[in-house]
Amino acid sequence: MQTTILVIEDEPSIQELIAVNLKLAGYEVLRALDAREADAHIRTALPDLILLDWMLPGTSGLRLARDLRAEDRTRAIPLIMLTAKGAEQDKIDGLEAGADDYITKPFSPRELLARIKALLRRRAPQLTEDPIQAGELRLEPDARQVLGRGQALPMGPTEFRLLHFFMTHADRVYTRGQVLDQVWGDHVFIEERTVDVHIRRLRKALSPVGLDAYIQTVRGAGYRFSTSAAA
Numbered sequence: 001m002q003t004t005i006l007v008i009e010d011e012p013s014i015q016e017l018i019a020v021n022l023k024l025a026g027y028e029v030l031r032a033l034d035a036r037e038a039d040a041h042i043r044t045a046l047p048d049l050i051l052l053d054w055m056l057p058g059t060s061g062l063r064l065a066r067d068l069r070a071e072d073r074t075r076a077i078p079l080i081m082l083t084a085k086g087a088e089q090d091k092i093d094g095l096e097a098g099a100d101d102y103i104t105k106p107f108s109p110r111e112l113l114a115r116i117k118a119l120l121r122r123r124a125p126q127l128t129e130d131p132i133q134a135g136e137l138r139l140e141p142d143a144r145q146v147l148g149r150g151q152a153l154p155m156g157p158t159e160f161r162l163l164h165f166f167m168t169h170a171d172r173v174y175t176r177g178q179v180l181d182q183v184w185g186d187h188v189f190i191e192e193r194t195v196d197v198h199i200r201r202l203r204k205a206l207s208p209v210g211l212d213a214y215i216q217t218v219r220g221a222g223y224r225f226s227t228s229a230a231a
């Protein structure tokens with residue numbers, strides 16, 4: 001699944017430069033020239049990360065950052081502010097408005113990509129290619145491979161994404177609705193019991209090496225990934 005980045009920047013040449021570099025790095029890019037265009041994208045589907053210019057015509061980037069953070073649906077989107085301003089007070093304003101990071105123009109594409117990677121690693125590790133080890137289980141995103149006690153465990157793409165999400169969010173309980181949003185994407189209209197179907201398949205894929213107990217049902221709440229025994 002490709003990581004989608006929404007670039008909100010009103011200067012076409014800068015927008016183009018950013019978009020070209022993001023695409024080269026393997027990201028899917030959505031573009032908006034102002035807050036209104038950004039809204040239209042966000043209503044259709046949540047991006048995985050937003051690059052937001054401070055100085056926009058109409059609604060300012062700062063205002064838009066506050067609005068995104070005030071709304072439940074958009075609150076958790078990783079957000080980097082772009083700006084020509086370098087003053088300390090502006091950085092503080094941006095971070096207080098809810099930006100996760102801040103990058104001052106002019107910046108090099110390499111710096112931008114490094115910041116994006118660092119932020120995704122921090123906020124959405126299931127979107128990175130970093131291998132993850134949890135207990136006896138190892139997941140290698142670039143090789144699309146899961147190893148349990150050293151043995152390759154074949155599974156479908158949905159089970160793989162589900163496991164990737166769980167392993168990067170271990171020991172936390174997620175409702176079926178949250179799992180749908182995180183693994184299938186929000187605004188995808190599928191029934192919650194679909195999650196149960198894929199949980200069953202995932203357990204089955206882990207069972208040859210006896211690791212299906214890592215996927216735990218929390219009665220009345222949802223599911224949790226944990227390498228320690230279910231309570």
Ligand code: CA
Nearest residue numbers: 010053055056
């Ligand atoms: Ca601008």
